Amino acid sequence: MTSTQEELEGAASAALSEGRSPRPGGTRLGASGICADLVSVRDLLQALELAGVPLVMGDPVTARIVGCNRAFCELTGYSEAELLDRPFADLTHPDDRPRETATWVQALNGGHLEWRSEKRYVRKDGRVRWAVVRGAVIRDERGKPVRTIGVVKDITEHKQAEETRRWSEDRYRGLVEATEEVVWATTPEGLTQQHSPHWCSVTGQRPEEMLGRGWLAVVHPDDREQVMQSWTRAVEAKARYEIEYRIRAADGSYRRTQARAVPLLDAEGRVREWIGMNIDITDRRQTEERFRAAQELSLDAFVVLRAVRDAGGEIVDFLIEFANPAAGRLHCVPLEALVGRRLLDVMPDLRAEMFPRYARAVETGEPHDTEVELTAGGRRVWVRNMAVKVGDGVAVSCHDITARKQAEQALLEADRRKDEFLAMLAHELRNPLSAIQFSLSVSQMPSVPEPRRAWARSVMQRQLCQLGRMVDDLLDVSRITRGKITLQQAPLDLRDVVRQAVAAAAPLIDASKHELSLDVGARPLPVFGDTARLEQVIVNLLTNAAKYTPEGGRLWLSAGQEEAEIVVRVKDTGVGIPAEMLPRIFGLFEQAHPTLDRARGGLGLGLTLVKRLVEMHRGSVSAASEGEGRGSEFTVRLPAVEAAAEPGEAVEPASSARPRRVLVVDDNRDHAFALALLLEQAGHAIGLAHDGASALEMARSFAPDVVLLDIGLPEMDGYEVARRMRRWPGATELKIIAFTGYGQQDDLRRSREAGCDAHLVKPIAPDVLLAHIARGER
Numbered sequence: 190m191t192s193t194q195e196e197l198e199g200a201a202s203a204a205l206s207e208g209r210s211p212r213p214g215g216t217r218l219g220a221s222g223i224c225a226d227l228v229s230v231r232d233l234l235q236a237l238e239l240a241g242v243p244l245v246m247g248d249p250v251t252a253r254i255v256g257c258n259r260a261f262c263e264l265t266g267y268s269e270a271e272l273l274d275r276p277f278a279d280l281t282h283p284d285d286r287p288r289e290t291a292t293w294v295q296a297l298n299g300g301h302l303e304w305r306s307e308k309r310y311v312r313k314d315g316r317v318r319w320a321v322v323r324g325a326v327i328r329d330e331r332g333k334p335v336r337t338i339g340v341v342k343d344i345t346e347h348k349q350a351e352e353t354r355r356w357s358e359d360r361y362r363g364l365v366e367a368t369e370e371v372v373w374a375t376t377p378e379g380l381t382q383q384h385s386p387h388w389c390s391v392t393g394q395r396p397e398e399m400l401g402r403g404w405l406a407v408v409h410p411d412d413r414e415q416v417m418q419s420w421t422r423a424v425e426a427k428a429r430y431e432i433e434y435r436i437r438a439a440d441g442s443y444r445r446t447q448a449r450a451v452p453l454l455d456a457e458g459r460v461r462e463w464i465g466m467n468i469d470i471t472d473r474r475q476t477e478e479r480f481r482a483a484q485e486l487s488l489d490a491f492v493v494l495r496a497v498r499d500a501g502g503e504i505v506d507f508l509i510e511f512a513n514p515a516a517g518r519l520h521c522v523p524l525e526a527l528v529g530r531r532l533l534d535v536m537p538d539l540r541a542e543m544f545p546r547y548a549r550a551v552e553t554g555e556p557h558d559t560e561v562e563l564t565a566g567g568r569r570v571w572v573r574n575m576a577v578k579v580g581d582g583v584a585v586s587c588h589d590i591t592a593r594k595q596a597e598q599a600l601l602e603a604d605r606r607k608d609e610f611l612a613m614l615a616h617e618l619r620n621p622l623s624a625i626q627f628s629l630s631v632s633q634m635p636s637v638p639e640p641r642r643a644w645a646r647s648v649m650q651r652q653l654c655q656l657g658r659m660v661d662d663l664l665d666v667s668r669i670t671r672g673k674i675t676l677q678q679a680p681l682d683l684r685d686v687v688r689q690a691v692a693a694a695a696p697l698i699d700a701s702k703h704e705l706s707l708d709v710g711a712r713p714l715p716v717f718g719d720t721a722r723l724e725q726v727i728v729n730l731l732t733n734a735a736k737y738t739p740e741g742g743r744l745w746l747s748a749g750q751e752e753a754e755i756v757v758r759v760k761d762t763g764v765g766i767p768a769e770m771l772p773r774i775f776g777l778f779e780q781a782h783p784t785l786d787r788a789r790g791g792l793g794l795g796l797t798l799v800k801r802l803v804e805m806h807r808g809s810v811s812a813a814s815e816g817e818g819r820g821s822e823f824t825v826r827l828p829a830v831e832a833a834a835e836p837g838e839a840v841e842p843a844s845s846a847r848p849r850r851v852l853v854v855d856d857n858r859d860h861a862f863a864l865a866l867l868l869e870q871a872g873h874a875i876g877l878a879h880d881g882a883s884a885l886e887m888a889r890s891f892a893p894d895v896v897l898l899d900i901g902l903p904e905m906d907g908y909e910v911a912r913r914m915r916r917w918p919g920a921t922e923l924k925i926i927a928f929t930g931y932g933q934q935d936d937l938r939r940s941r942e943a944g945c946d947a948h949l950v951k952p953i954a955p956d957v958l959l960a961h962i963a964r965g966e967r
Contacts, residue, residue: 253276325337519572628645657952708747726825734760761822775812901931926948926962
């Protein structure tokens with residue numbers, strides 16, 4: 190409403206307040222800003238009409254409208270014709286009618302000249318408008334009411350603004366009361382004028398103590414200056430305020446709080462007030478500190494990355510905000526080389542695979558968990574990489590699984606080599622068996638001449654020896670792997686062992702037309718070892734050299750003392766060893782040149798046995814080669830001892846041994862008869878039994894010097910047979926030899942406890958068996 194409208198309203202009210210009906214001759218206006226002293230009713234109404242001030246007149250008796258101007262019609266939405274003679278109550282909001290009626294009656298009967306009220310008019314279209322009505326009762330000379338006149342002011346917008354402000358205040362008050370946080374307000378200068386109940390509750394300050402800058406008294410002394418400087422800068426700059434500091438709680442402890450405040454500005458940009466909030470972050474900070482401490486101690490690498498975005502909002506990199514010591518160890522750099530730097534600057538290899546995963550986790554909120562091979566600290570490592578969104582970034586954990594991956598790879602490789610070994614084993618077993626089968630068939634043909642039969646027998650003998658060696662190798666590997674081999678060590682001269690090994694390997698070397706150069710020197714080579722096992726080592730090396738050297742090649746075998754070690758070298762002009770194979774040439778089932786033709790034979794066990802047996806003698810073995818086609822050299826080093834071994838007792842040749850009475854006990858009749866024939870040809874007297882009971886009966890009547898006793902007998906096993914024989918009177922001179930296919934350490938122990946003097950494992954060379962029998966006595 191304009192100032193002219195307000196002046197006219199005032200003039201009308203002043204005229205009405207005199208209580209007289211304005212006459213055409215004029216009425217003097219009181220308390221009006223209008224300069225004219227006398228204004229006619231027509232002039233006043235015209236002026237109100239022009240000013241747009243709603244005016245309505247009524248009948249005091251009927252309370253109906255008898256006149257109004259155009260502004261009142263616009264206010265109510267009715268035409269003048271629709272308003273005339275209409276009760277005022279029809280235009281009044283139902284909730285306001287009782288109060289308006291009471292005001293009307295009081296004005297008529299109470300003698301008041303003027304009244305003022307706020308009410309709601311219901312327009313014709315149903316909408317409600319708020320208005321202030323300033324009315325007066327016009328009386329005649331006798332004081333009788335003859336008219337009522339009201340000047341109406343539309344205050345709808347004011348009421349709506351007031352309602353909005355009240356709702357906002359109520360909402361603010363409800364928010365303050367509902368939240369557990371401290372909400373406060375200050376003057377534009379930053380001074381507190383009203384106390385905050387929550388602040389007083391948290392800190393224990395009295396309301397008057399926090400006013401002005403009194404709240405600073407509960408800020409930790411070490412934080413007070415920084416807090417004040419930050420608040421002053423924000424007030425002066427009219428800028429957002431945010432800071433963390435410690436405040437003293439009501440119980441005397443200090444709590445960590447995060448304070449934030451913003452200025453509320455008027456239309457001209459001036460600060461009306463500051464609204465702020467203090468949030469208790471003590472628990473959150475303690476949790477973060479515990480989390481950081483846990484990450485500091487964690488063995489897994491852990492980093493927190495914040496997204497770096499370009500002008501278009503796209504993630505182009507990540508900033509490393511936190512890294513634990515394990516992350517530094519993983520990347521072989523100090524922590525200061527990680528924290529504060531960009532991820533792709535430190536680890537550019539992540540751009541292709543991991544960076545997109547991290548960006549996707551930030552944008553979608555979906556975590557990721559994967560195993561990936563990375564370059565870290567210049568080396569390739571396998572990690573389990575897990576990332577979860579944290580704010581506008583990710584928290585990443587890297588668990589080093591390199592050892593597990595290597596173990597998995599080793600298992601896969603071992604499984605591959607096992608499959609290859611089984612295939613080779615099947616081949617190596619089938620070939621001799623096939624040769625034996627065919628040779629046996631040839632020897633049984635009546636038409637085959639004796640030379641051919643002899644040849645067939647020699648084939649079967651060679652193939653049986655081959656099968657025996659393979660079984661021995663398999664059993665030796667098994668026993669060594671499980672730690673079941675016990676060395677029978679004594680002082681010895683390694684030259685004797687070398688000569689025996691050469692004699693054992695000579696048939697293969699001669700068959701391959703190789704030239705062997707032997708050099709063991711003239712001086713003893715004293716070591717402390719197991720003669721049989723050391724011979725096995727050198728035989729395996731010589732056999733290996735002979736097999737992998739083309740026909741007509743050269744072999745060298747030398748043995749000598751180098752300082753405190755006895756060194757044996759086996760060198761050849763063979764196929765050589767690829768460089769990548771050298772580190773694992775001694776591995777189980779490994780072969781440098783596995784082929785399908787199997788011309789060289791073998792199961793890939795020989796070198797494994799060499800290494801294990803040498804290490805059991807506290808020695809070492811190594812392989813060297815200049816590459817494929819350039820031969821190879823194996824070197825065995827054993828610790829030397831002070832004196833060489835004395836010559837051992839010579840084995841009495843079987844041909845010169847005196848005849849013995851030998852009882853053969855075996856449930857395999859073919860094996861028993863073959864063995865009996867062999868012993869008879871050696872000049873011994875033979876008795877046969879095929880089970881435990883008959884063995885005991887035969888032993889009483891046959892009175893043997895030696896018993897060759899199978900262990901796996903029906904009904905009564907060989908252990909029980911031996912125990913019963915040992916209980917006989919005069920059995921102390923009886924020699925019992927367990928001759929069986931059971932060769933585990935536990936088998937040897939049980940045969941020894943049962944009273945057996947020796948334990949021989951099938952198959953065994955006939956010469957060795959005859960030598961044991963030739964010694965006869967226990």
